[in-house]
Amino acid sequence: MPETVLTWASFVAAVFLILQTGRAGRSPGLKPSCSYCLAGWGDQLIWVQTYEEALYRSRSRNKPLMVLFHREDCAQCQALKQAFAKNKEIQMILDKDFVVLNLMYEITDDNLSPDGQYVPRIIFVDPSTTVRGDIIGPYSDRMYTYEPTDIDELLKNMKKAKNLLEFEI
Template sequence: MRQIRRRAGTDTRFLLLSSSLRGQEVMLRWFVLALFFGVCLSAGEQKKKKAKPQSLSRGWGDSITWVKSYEDGLAKMVKSQKPLMVIHHRLNCPHSQALKKAFAAEKSIQKMAKEDFIMLNLVEETKDKNQAPDGYYVPRILFVDPSKTVRTSIVGKYNSHHYNYKPDDMAILAKNMKKAKVLLHAEL
């Protein structure tokens, strides 16, 4: 009789141990499922962030239509009879970054750029030496009229780098943009 009781006690302990393991197994499955679900959600969020392609604006103004190349800009300029505004800059240049931030924040400049100009921002130099009348430096901004003439007379306030603008020069740049439009209309 004792053996039967002992055996029954062992079976009960075995059953308790077995049901405890099953409970842990179920919990482990739920945990793995929740972990998998969490990883999938975070991967989806990262894909959304990475999927945004860099636009041609490169931060200079997303509402502005930008051309891809100098040659494309010249062709569209001639067809539309609007002046071409060329911004030479570097992505890793702190002066270019500061100018870009000021340019993008200035509403009057953004409006003129959108409505009255063919816009190009270049991170690579063009082969056209007329785009560097006083040297290759960044940032620099030049204007080209529909006759494909670089407007070397439209300059900023600096003697050493005539086509350089700084964040504090947005009023000068806006004035020069207006000059580029007036020169265009005076020639036509």
């Protein structure tokens, strides 16, 4: 009898530790530990770490996904980062209504580069995993780029992505 109790107690302790360890990186009060995820774009946001995880969370939470492509050595990206991080409305909407993915590298899904691979680039994806080609920035030669002066346009497009979700899906 004591062996069974000891085995059962060990099992319960192991499950508890696994659950606590898994929860540590996902608690809303904790920030992700990877510096490439945050990179100053919104340190309070919960940034997912892979495109696959982003698609899963978007589907399971029925929230649009915003994918942000940038590079640290890009002056335009750094200027956009400052404007993006300072805009409280953008930060609030992203925190409440979006799944967010911050990438400093290209991925193999060509749907995320419909008009080429450049930075900065912001693509919206709905929970059905459809890249929203109809939500574009103000430039015809790089349709998914935004400059610091385009923050209002980005905010408008974020609201559009959110509203389309309510009406189309």
